[in-house]
Amino acid sequence: MNSRNVTNLRDVKSSSKLAVSDTDRLVDELRRRIVNNQMPPGSRIRESELAEEFSVSRSRVRDAFGILEERGLIERIPNKGAVVMRLEADSFLELFDVREVLEGLMVRLATQNTEPEYWDDLIELFGNDLEKAVAENDFNAYMSAIAEFRQSCINAAGSGTLRGLLDDIYDRVLSMTRRLMLVPGRASEGFRQHQEILQAMRSGDAELAEDLKRKNIRSARQWFLKYNDFLL
Amino acid sequence: MNSRNVTNLRDVKSSSKLAVSDTDRLVDELRRRIVNNQMPPGSRIRESELAEEFSVSRSRVRDAFGILEERGLIERIPNKGAVVMRLEADSFLELFDVREVLEGLMVRLATQNTEPEYWDDLIELFGNDLEKAVAENDFNAYMSAIAEFRQSCINAAGSGTLRGLLDDIYDRVLSMTRRLMLVPGRASEGFRQHQEILQAMRSGDAELAEDLKRKNIRSARQWFLKYNDFLL
DNA sequence: GAAAAATATATTGTTGACAATATTATCGGC
DNA sequence: GCCGATAATATTGTCAACAATATATTTTTC
Known part of the structure; x- marks a missing residue:
């Protein structure tokens, strides 16, 4: 939740146009890819790849990963990277x-x-x-x-x-x-x-x-x- | 939910001793202070202060803020900082x-x-x-x-x-x-x-x-x- | 030739410096 | 003395270089 109260990120974004950060955009796009199975469960995601694709610094990608992780969409393994969460x-x-x-x-x-x-x-x-x-x-x-x-x-x-x-x-x-x-x-x-x-x-x-x-x-x-x- | 499946951060941490990062510790301590009202709602929190107190870099504090924000415990206002969420x-x-x-x-x-x-x-x-x-x-x-x-x-x-x-x-x-x-x-x-x-x-x-x-x-x-x- | 060790490569983790923005203090005009 | 403009300060936002770790490759040894 960003410039947000108790509601979560997406709500505020949809209600107030401005202040969509790079991180927010990244989160949204990655979320889309994951739920559409364009990135199937188990897929490895490399930080630098995404950083290049979206022309942002790796830090932004990292922040996005943090949010997606907290939401249970990806799993991060220390020093190994992030993979799309596989649900059993x-x-x-x-x-x-x-x-x-x-x-x-x-x-x-x-x-x-x-x-x-x-x-x-x-x-x-x-x-x-x-x-x-x-x-x-x-x-x-x-x-x-x-x-x-x-x-x-x-x-x-x-x-x-x-x-x-x-x-x-x-x-x-x-x-x-x-x-x-x-x-x-x-x-x-x-x-x-x-x-x-x-x-x-x-x-x-x-x-x-x-x-x-x-x-x-x-x-x-x-x-x-x-x-x-x-x-x- | 971190190096974790669907469950959330704290569980994994309490079940598997190792791999408690600086960020995790920060999140835990800040969470404690917030729920104990040591940092009452509306309190401003400065990144550099915490960085110094815990002897970690500001980036770690920043990561912790991201998690606390996603959990609805603090609110971050761009370029202004973080305040403890005030519930109505x-x-x-x-x-x-x-x-x-x-x-x-x-x-x-x-x-x-x-x-x-x-x-x-x-x-x-x-x-x-x-x-x-x-x-x-x-x-x-x-x-x-x-x-x-x-x-x-x-x-x-x-x-x-x-x-x-x-x-x-x-x-x-x-x-x-x-x-x-x-x-x-x-x-x-x-x-x-x-x-x-x-x-x-x-x-x-x-x-x-x-x-x-x-x-x-x-x-x-x-x-x-x-x-x-x-x-x- | 196979297993182990050593090296090389790729990827993530961390940091400190710098830029952008907001807040506070200072100064001049009325 | 008070208000607005401007400068000084403090704080957050961003980045790119470096360190740590894991993976892949090559070399060595038996």
Whole structure:
């Protein structure tokens, strides 16, 4: 967190244009590459390479590495260098556990803090068109819809603390989320679950929404467990 | 999270003796000073001062600042320096919200992963002696008991991811926890709640334990709300 | 020819010097 | 005496050279 309060780096950057340092840019770009699997887990990253590519001094790269390390995206081994963190099955299960409670909290707060109409746009987004797209395996459309849902919820929840925690976790599970979507049946189930959650939110039932969101993550966890041989 | 997997810095350091860098030591000491209010919120911290005091180069201090910043303990303002983060009432309420779900998860997992006997020591610790101590306002005894409870739960839960999140939050709320203890009635209520939670854990009822822990945090939140004029 | 030792190379870790910026002190005008 | 401009100081930000460490290569020895 930089010129920031309790919320984390990205928020402030997106809300206040100025003061994006070299380090911040580096962090952002490396984060992008990691979550897009352009730098797959286990990849070695050399400081000097990046310094040259981005035309910055090695110190900046070093600072960026420090932040990425603290976020759990890379691992630094003294005198050996940095490698993209490799997540094991255990870690994913742990992440599912914390996601269950945190995303549950997210939708509860979001529901409590908004008028029912706030959700109409999302309900429309999760309508027949998207259902068809999901049925036809258009995962990009589904992914961006999920992302929008997530973003709207975080904004509505209005907790910088929660946003910070969720953002950190999100980076670590994104690639897995995408792979999980490929498992036959998972996407359409997830779609339906999101519809149900949105209905609960629209009707203002925060407790129900929380419960449904938790069930949603728990079911994703089940699919992961069942297919983790293929997913990891 | 450093030469470390998903867990965070402190864990690894405490489990593997070697490789405690200057930076790590600095982070630890500064963290201690901040949570003990030796450096109260709003305090300005100068890099060169610390560099001299610890006989390290300013770069190390800088690295440490980066980590503390990412953890939300200090705020860095470009070209102006670092100040200890000042938490507002809103932030505390946000922290209570996330604590509620995360500590709930903590006791649920802890209960699931242990044999009933695991909790006997803690149950004894939270016995008549401690009750008397609390009644006589011996807050140090109570604080360390709470800390032990917490640590046992985290260990039993066995999730590095969760531990990392809780540790981060802990640092930010410790000073508030201590102040809240001074409010007449809060300490003894908290004590009783912990006894109940321990009973639930001892009997293996994970769901109940989670529910009780959540109620525990929620009641702390209520007290905070009621007395925040005095607490902040 | 294989294993061990010694050398060479590459990469990370650390530092102190310098540049950029903000804060404080000084001075002159009214 | 007070306000604004300007200089002096202090503090953070950046960098490039050097040291320490690990890895790869070559040489030596049996």
